[in-house]
Amino acid sequence: MKNWLKKASALLLAISLLFGMVTVPANAETALFTIEGENAQLSSDLQVATSIYGTPKPGYTGSGFVWMQNSGTITFTVTVPATGMYAISTRYMQELSTDGRMQNLTINGVNKGSFMLPYATAWSTFNFGFQKLNQGTNTIQLKAGWGFAYFDSFTVDYADLDPLVVQPVLTDAQSTSETQLLMNYLTQVYGNHIISGQQEIYGGGNDGNSELEFDWIHNLTGKYPAIRGFDFMNYNPLYGWEDGTTNRMIDWVNNRGGIATASWHITVPKNFTAYQLGQAVDWKDATYKPTDTNFNTANAVVPGTKEYQYVQLAIGDLAEQLQILQNNGVPVLFRPFHEAEGNGGLNGEGAWFWWAKAGAEVYKQLWDMLYTELTETYGLHNLIWTYNSYVYSTSPAWYPGNDKVDMVGYDKYNTVYNRYDGLSGVPNEDAITSTFYQLVDLTNGTKLVAMTENDTVPSLQNLTEEKSGWLYFLPWYGEHLMSSAFNFPATLTTLYQSDYVITLDELPNLKVNNPTQNASITPKSASFDKKTANQSDITVTMTLNGNTLSGIKNGSTSLVSGTDYTVSGTTVNIKKSYLTAQALGTTNLTFDFSAGIDPLLAVSIVDTTVNLPGALTVSGTAGNAQTTLTWTASTSATSYKIERAAGSGAYTALASSLTGLTYTDTTAVNGTVYNYRVVASNSAGSTTSNVVTLTPAGTTTSTGSFKIQMYSGNTTASSNTIAPRIKIVNTGTSTLDLSKVKLRYYYTIDANKPQAFWYDWASAGSSNLTGAFVAMTTPKTGADTYFEIGFTNASGSLAPGASSEIQLRIARTDWTNYTQTGDYSFSPTGSSYVDWTKMSGYANNTLQWGIEP
Incomplete structure (x- = not known):
């Protein structure tokens, strides 16, 4: 039922948003706009071709195609009827690299990011995603990143956006009634409103004033956020203490009528090898960073290991608090093991937290273990499981699966880092709509998508114009909320006072003992066999409790009474003619009653006329x-x-x-x-x-006696300086003689010009380091040159566990620019050290760390 949405004006708002939003017109047969590449504005270093090096490339449209090599821009303008989201695509061919070739997209002078064109030896279509265009004329430009591709045409069309209809089906079939009621509400709100939220400080911060951010919001806007973020980090086997988190959650939900979400910054001992299970450890000797501990994450899912036993202790401490919440009727949007993938990658190379150190497969096993322990061993059914995702090409590999995830979250931090607009020092109010719809696509639109952490809150205009349907926002505490460098007070005030944003005072009664008597149905699940001999109607009995049946829906589509189903008193027959037309799998039918919670009938559609698959080798x-x-x-x-x-x-x-x-x-x-x-x-x-x-074999990462950590001090795509920040860490058990060590940073020289280097600072002393530029005999993708760092005898040695830092700059002597995008060792994101396998390290000329290109 939607009668518990925000207020009467919400319906008018939804209608105005619907008609103000650009969607696909009915019966549209052709795209809104298409231009041949040769008719666009081309920079002087591009050419129109029909063949490459004498080999024809048939199948292009128009008079030819644009051949882009390692530079150049293709620019065109398009006029659109209304401000909103549009789909931009190109017809292209890319025959050079199976790893893809990166290009940059700019709209109206604003960089919309880099896009990797896949390998394609035939004319193919590449989508740049949904992008916001303004009513009237817009300028779109494609600029060579790594270049080397052929562009036949470009198309701009109305965005075919997901309808954002999610069924309120929780993965835990035994969920408490309060948890189900909350899920019902969230699915009703989704796509129509955004719920306001705020993370509280934890561990007694703000001099013990956990209300600081919340009072600040109320003083500014006259409103309180509807969702409050908590953290269970202080309930742990090491240094844990009672900081009142659980009691504050009960108060927020039961006394103040709010919604609770919680993360779990669970820590491990830094020196896990020496740690004894059950031992108290000072918080300074605990960490959640993968680079600060010798905790073996891969062992955490192996019964009998010390790591497994430690995680079980931690789960036990967590479960104790969750049980208190469940006993008090408090449901939780639970976000464990968050931000796992970090800077990207399958094997934990970009991990920010220990739980992702062993890579995607172990991470999913860890998630499964936590889900099973909490729901089955501890009997906790008050959780709405929220998974933190990214939108890297490797991100789908980290997803735990639809059967153990209820909601997908994304943490937006792009005001200081990761912004494309070239600005700094001001809030980034972008709604990151393209990211939102990529996360929707991760589960084919079956899960809610929320902004589970953020710095700057997107503006009301961007959220509504782009139909960026984030379920809620949740700024981090402190300056991330209260500094004008992250959030303009006027923007927050406009948001909190708008009809689009739901605040604490506008939440419905989410307790089970609300005055409305709910209708119910029996059964709640059924199966239907498409085999002709086995087809039959499904009969459902309703307990009305004073309500009336308004209709039945499959998603947003209403079933036709008398045709798809019939009603006789309290008996409903779902017709076999309707069920036969449904796809194999689960069809969820919502019974829409005049009041109360709408129950769901889950129908499993099978077809036993199909033979089992045959044998295969x-x-x-x-x-x-x-x-x-x-x-x-x-x-x-x-x-x-x-x-x-x-x-x-x-x-x-x-x-x-x-x-x-x-x-x-x-x-x-x-x-x-x-x-x-x-x-x-x-x-x-x-x-x-x-x-x-x-059994694969070859030259890959070997931790050996040391590892390399790195981040790029200069992340600009085109720059006159390459500035890696490097740390070498002795991971062995004996002293490491630095004079025996060599480190290599790989990149493409781009132009055959003299180069110079500087060590701005080094732990071992800049004068005790050597450096050399080496041209690779066989160039590889992203690398034709490497810079080799060496150490003199005066550089000394590293004790086990010790590290040594190097701040390096590389430049051409004429100070012309390098193109860093695509360089093998370059890291375009991140501002702190992470394990970096795209640099290689050698001891006595034997590879100890990294993957050579």
């Missing part, structure tokens, strides 16, 4: 840090899943819903014995292939 080859599988086609199969086991371990899924007959595993670790199998599936079931055993 699999073979494979092992390479350097990867394996490739090839299998025979299985009769009747509609998709394939790849499963992998390390040695005699359990099988876990690597990829699913594959339709081809080959797969490359790029997450394999050299020297590890893997067992692979392929599972063929259709609606009738699955068939498993024979097992193939593969």
Whole structure:
């Protein structure tokens, strides 16, 4: 029911937003705008071609295509009828690199980011996502990043946005009534409003004043946020103390009528090797950073290990607090193991927290373990499970799965870092709509998407014009909220006082004992077989409790009374003619009653007329840090899943819903014995292939006696200076003689000009370091040159666990620019040290760390 949405004017707002938003017109047969590449404004270094090096490239439209090499811009203008979101795409070919070629998109002078054009030897379409265009004329420009691609045409069309209809089905079928009621409300709000939120400081900060940010908001806007962010970090086996978090959560929900969300900055001992289970550890000797501990995350999911036992202790402490909340009827938007992927990557190379140190597969096992322990072992059913995602190409590999995630969150910090508009010192009020819809696509629109942390809150204008349907926002505490460098007070006031934003005073009664009597249905789940002989109507009995049935919906589509279903008294028959037309899988039907909570009927649609998939065989080859599988086609199969086991371990899924007959595993670790199998599936079931055993081998990361951490001090794409900040850490058990060590930073020189280097600062002393530019005999993608750092005898040695830092600058002697984008060792994001395998390190000329390009 939508009668508990914000206020009467909300309906008018929703209508005005709907008609003010650009959507696909009915019966649109052609795109809004298409331009041939040769008709755009081309910079002088581009040319129109019909062949490349004498080889024709047939299939282009118009008189030819634009050949972009390593520089140049393609510019055109488009006039649109209204401000809103539009889809921008190009018809292209890119034959140079299987790793992709990066290009930059600018709209009306504002950089919209870099996009990797996939390898394509035939004319293909690449989408730049949904972008905001202003009513009237807009200028769109594509600029070469790594270049080397052919562009046939460009298209701008109305955005076909997801309808943002999510069913209120929680992954935990035993969820408490308060938790289900909250989920029902959230799905009603989603796409129509944004809920205001604010993170509180934890651990007794603000001199013990946990209300500081909340009173500041109220004094500014006259309103309080509806959602309050908490953290369970102080309930831990090491230094934990009672900071009142649980009691504040009960007060916020039960006495103040708010919604609670919580993260879990659970720490581990820095020296886990010496730690004894149950031992008290000072907070200064605990950490959640992967680079500050020798805790082995991979062991955390292996029963019997000390790491596993420690995590179980931590889960026990957490469960004790969650049980108190459950006993007090408090549901929680629970966000554990957040921001896992960090700076990106599959193997934990970009991790900011220990729980992601071992990579995506172990992370998902850790999530599964926590979910199972809390719901099954501890019987906790007051949680709405919220997963923190990113939008890197590797991000889908970290997703724990629809069966253990209720909501997807994104943490927006782009006012100081990661902004594309070239501004600084002012709030970034962008609604990051393209990011939002990428996260919607992560689950095919089946999960809620929220801004679970942020610095600057997007402006009301950007949120509504772009239909950026974030469920809620939640600024971090302190300056992230209260400094005008992060949030303009006027913007916050406009948001909090608008009809689009829901504040604390506008929340409905989310307690089960609300005065409205809910209707109910029996059963709540059913199955339907499409096999003709087995088809039958589904009969549902209603307990009305004074309500009336208004209709039945499948998502946003209403079923037709008398055709799709019939009603006789309190009995409803869902007709087999309607069910036969539904796709295989689960169809959720919402019974819309005149008041109260609308119950859901989950119908499992199967078809037993389909034969099981036939037998299949699999073979494979092992390479350097990867394996490739090839299998025979299985009769009747509609998709394939790849499963992998390390040695005699359990099988876990690597990829699913594959339709081809080959797969490359790029997450394999050299020297590890893997067992692979392929599972063929259709609606009738699955068939498993024979097992193939593969062991990849080659030159990959070896932690050896040390590791390299790095971030780029200058992250500008085009710059006259390359400025890596480097740290070498002795991970061995004996002293490391630095004079035996060499470090290499890889990049493309871009122009054959003299270069110079400077050590601005070094722990070992700048004068005790050597440096050399080396041209690679065989250039690789992103690297034709490396700079080699050496140490003299005077540089000394590193004790076990010690580190040494280097601040380096590289420049051409004429100070012309390098293009850093795409350089192998370059890190475009991040401002603090992370383990960096794209630099290599050697001891006695033997590779100890990193992956050579």
